[in-house]
Amino acid sequence: MMPNVSEIFGSMVFNETVMRQRLPKDVYKAMQKTISDGKRLDIGLANVIANTMKDWAVEHGATHYTHWFQPMTGITAEKHDSFISPSVDGNVIMEFSGKELVQGEPDASSFPSGGLRATFEARGYTAWDPTSYAFIKNNTLCIPTAFCSYGGEALDKKTPLLRSMEAINKQALRVLKLFGNERVTSVKTTVGPEQEYFLVEREMFDKRPDLVYTGRTLFGAMPPKGQEMDDHYFGTIKTRVKGFMAELDEELWKLGILAKTEHNEVAPAQHELAPIFTTTNIATDHNQLTMELMQRIAKKHGLVCLLHEKPFEGVNGSGKHNNWSLSTNEGTNLLEPGDTPHENAQFLTFICAVLKAVDDYQDLLRVSVASAGNDHRLGANEAPPAIISMFLGEELTEILESLENNENYDAKEKSLLKVGVHVLPRFAKDATDRNRTSPFAFTGNKFEFRSLGSTASISGPNVVLNTAVAESLKAFADELENAEDFSTALHELIRRTVKDHKKIIFNGNGYGDEWVKEAEKRGLLNLKTTPECLPCYISEKNRKLFAEHKIYTETELNSRYEIKLESYSKTINIEALTMIDMVNKDILPAISAFTGNLAAALNEKKAACEAFDCAYEEDCIAELSALAADIHTKTYDLKKTLGDIDKNADVLKTAEYYCNKIIPKMQVLREAVDSAEQLTERNMWPYPSYGDLMFGVK
Numbered sequence: 134m135m136p137n138v139s140e141i142f143g144s145m146v147f148n149e150t151v152m153r154q155r156l157p158k159d160v161y162k163a164m165q166k167t168i169s170d171g172k173r174l175d176i177g178l179a180n181v182i183a184n185t186m187k188d189w190a191v192e193h194g195a196t197h198y199t200h201w202f203q204p205m206t207g208i209t210a211e212k213h214d215s216f217i218s219p220s221v222d223g224n225v226i227m228e229f230s231g232k233e234l235v236q237g238e239p240d241a242s243s244f245p246s247g248g249l250r251a252t253f254e255a256r257g258y259t260a261w262d263p264t265s266y267a268f269i270k271n272n273t274l275c276i277p278t279a280f281c282s283y284g285g286e287a288l289d290k291k292t293p294l295l296r297s298m299e300a301i302n303k304q305a306l307r308v309l310k311l312f313g314n315e316r317v318t319s320v321k322t323t324v325g326p327e328q329e330y331f332l333v334e335r336e337m338f339d340k341r342p343d344l345v346y347t348g349r350t351l352f353g354a355m356p357p358k359g360q361e362m363d364d365h366y367f368g369t370i371k372t373r374v375k376g377f378m379a380e381l382d383e384e385l386w387k388l389g390i391l392a393k394t395e396h397n398e399v400a401p402a403q404h405e406l407a408p409i410f411t412t413t414n415i416a417t418d419h420n421q422l423t424m425e426l427m428q429r430i431a432k433k434h435g436l437v438c439l440l441h442e443k444p445f446e447g448v449n450g451s452g453k454h455n456n457w458s459l460s461t462n463e464g465t466n467l468l469e470p471g472d473t474p475h476e477n478a479q480f481l482t483f484i485c486a487v488l489k490a491v492d493d494y495q496d497l498l499r500v501s502v503a504s505a506g507n508d509h510r511l512g513a514n515e516a517p518p519a520i521i522s523m524f525l526g527e528e529l530t531e532i533l534e535s536l537e538n539n540e541n542y543d544a545k546e547k548s549l550l551k552v553g554v555h556v557l558p559r560f561a562k563d564a565t566d567r568n569r570t571s572p573f574a575f576t577g578n579k580f581e582f583r584s585l586g587s588t589a590s591i592s593g594p595n596v597v598l599n600t601a602v603a604e605s606l607k608a609f610a611d612e613l614e615n616a617e618d619f620s621t622a623l624h625e626l627i628r629r630t631v632k633d634h635k636k637i638i639f640n641g642n643g644y645g646d647e648w649v650k651e652a653e654k655r656g657l658l659n660l661k662t663t664p665e666c667l668p669c670y671i672s673e674k675n676r677k678l679f680a681e682h683k684i685y686t687e688t689e690l691n692s693r694y695e696i697k698l699e700s701y702s703k704t705i706n707i708e709a710l711t712m713i714d715m716v717n718k719d720i721l722p723a724i725s726a727f728t729g730n731l732a733a734a735l736n737e738k739k740a741a742c743e744a745f746d747c748a749y750e751e752d753c754i755a756e757l758s759a760l761a762a763d764i765h766t767k768t769y770d771l772k773k774t775l776g777d778i779d780k781n782a783d784v785l786k787t788a789e790y791y792c793n794k795i796i797p798k799m800q801v802l803r804e805a806v807d808s809a810e811q812l813t814e815r816n817m818w819p820y821p822s823y824g825d826l827m828f829g830v831k
């Protein structure tokens with residue numbers, strides 16, 4: 134039965150409407166103030182809210198509550214407590230206090246904390262984030278929270294995100310004031326993350342240790358058909374998949390998540406979900422929930438949802454497009470070109486702030502999307518290159534250039550474009566030749582950061598983006614606030630910004646080799662791997678940025694640097710061990726058994742008649758025997774190289790070792806195994822093939 138969407142939408146969320154209906158008026162008002170201005174709630178009010186929340190949750194079937202948080206694992210964490218409390222008559226009552234709402238104490242000792250664990254007490258606490266609504270999932274009231282150590286150091290992905298939103302709010306308000314916008318009281322960044330994923334049969338998934346342990350295939354020869362026919366992209370959605378998508382939408386809607394578009398992606402078995410954008414903090418929570426629900430609901434349909442950036446070699450991997458903009462509390466999108474000279478001056482100022490930010494912090498943007506999984510995509514001509522550049526479209530670029538050079542933009546009218554005096558020439562908002570190869574593209578009224586991997590939380594990239602743009606806006610405000618004549622100063626500022634930062638603008642094909650050369654000439658960074666880019670994270674310039682805007686303390690930044698590198702090394706270590714395990718326990722025995730069968734067949738044939746042509750059997754035995762020996766040697770070599778790791782090396786050296794020494798050995802081993810797969814009888818190969826996995830969902 135079709136759900137009544139308007140009835141179910143947000144039905145499991147303690148949202149604005151529920152609060153207005155259920156909270157006493159004064160408490161509701163205080164709560165609104167807390168949400169909009171981050172004002173602290175006193176414990177009396179918190180008690181009332183907690184109790185109301187509990188009553189609402191119990192009515193909706195909840196028995197438990199949890200502080201829901203986002204530790205550095207990149208996924209969400211929860212520890213459930215039931216509402217029950219013993220009453221004097223030996224029964225129980227359902228209770229939930231303000232204190233329990235506001236603060237929790239999960240045992241933090243097993244979450245990654247980088248260096249923090251050494252210096253601080255392992256215990257951490259969770260603190261309610263009232264700007265993201267509580268919701269019910271699996272009969273549990275989930276309270277979105279930040280997760281900190283007792284020393285106040287952030288141990289999670291939410292805290293720095295909230296700090297970065299505060300930083301950009303502060304600086305954007307300063308700039309808006311200069312344009313005379315006195316009524317605006319807050320500026321929030323907005324995000325719509327488009328999520329890609331694969332769906333495979335659960336039965337097949339279970340038979341592949343590589344998928345089970347690492348989320349991606351470590352072996353697998355390409356089937357005769359891949360994505361070359363482009364017949365999957367936007368193709369008809371299979372009934373099973375449709376069923377999955379329908380249930381997913383319904384569950385997301387109940388949680389107030391604006392799931393909007395579902396379609397098939399480029400690779401076989403690849404799909405995408407795009408939500409309608411919302412405030413970054415909420416979009417981040419929602420994206421985590423979306424990924425979680427995708428996995429849970431897929432299982433119910435006998436499928437497994439692969440969120441890995443590169444589940445299959447030879448076809449496209451999965452990413453996440455981070456559509457980003459800035460919006461005032463009055464609902465104005467600051468990246469929307471306006472109709473008046475005044476609006477346009479403001480629009481160009483914000484565009485220039487992003488231009489400067491992306492150029493100055495290319496390195497941090499690259500770091501923010503770095504992971505072992507995403508390294509397979511960036512630069513592989515399927516995702517944006519590892520070089521960060523910005524697409525503005527020809528028209529906007531021309532406008533900026535004519536400003537920079539004081540040239541006539543409009544040849545017919547022979548007029549000089551003057552910021553704040555002239556209306557911008559109309560430019561096509563939704564240029565159809567939208568460049569799909571650019572990592573950072575202006576798409577009419579927002580920027581689309583396309584380098585994000587599919588698995589990772591969107592928090593990190595948005596922290597960097599918000600902070601870098603806050604820094605540009607700060608520099609602009611510092612300069613303009615002291616200007617004698619605002620218009621002249623602004624014009625000068627924009628000209629200078631374009632001149633200094635236009636090297637980051639690139640409207641051409643990001644997949645070509647020419648771009649790599651051109652980018653090098655322009656002095657743009659090309660940081661290909663995670664260990665290559667990570668040192669930038671803690672450079673002097675970037676430490677200063679984070680400290681200036683109070684995003685990360687020195688310790689927090691160091692800990693994040695360590696966690697990222699550690700997680701990179703651990704990922705590759707698990708992959709290498711899985712390969713060795715698969716080769717020794719399944720692959721070599723299968724090749725050997727098949728070769729044995731061939732030898733037996735050969736003998737029988739020869740016994741029947743000496744003159745029979747046995748070329749197939751003989752050649753195949755010879756080839757497979759050679760491959761088996763080669764695989765054996767390469768596996769041994771990989772194992773030995775793993776064993777040779779210097780246990781005392783620092784995190785960066787270790788990650789470099791995995792990158793430069795282990796990965797190449799994994800690659801050559803894979804090649805040999807894939808060759809053997811192509812010669813082995815279908816039924817004797819121990820795993821479902823690429824063809825089975827990619828075309829198997831009926």
Ligand code: ADP
Nearest residue numbers: 323324325326407408409410456457458466579
């Ligand atoms: P596509 O990129 O596939 O052409 P759209 O341009 O319609 O699709 O939008 C892609 C995503 O961008 C959607 O998630 C949409 O909600 C989001 N988006 C649109 N406007 C904004 C905005 N002002 N801020 C952030 N995200 C936005």
Ligand code: MG
Nearest residue numbers: 327454456581
């Ligand atoms: Mg898009």
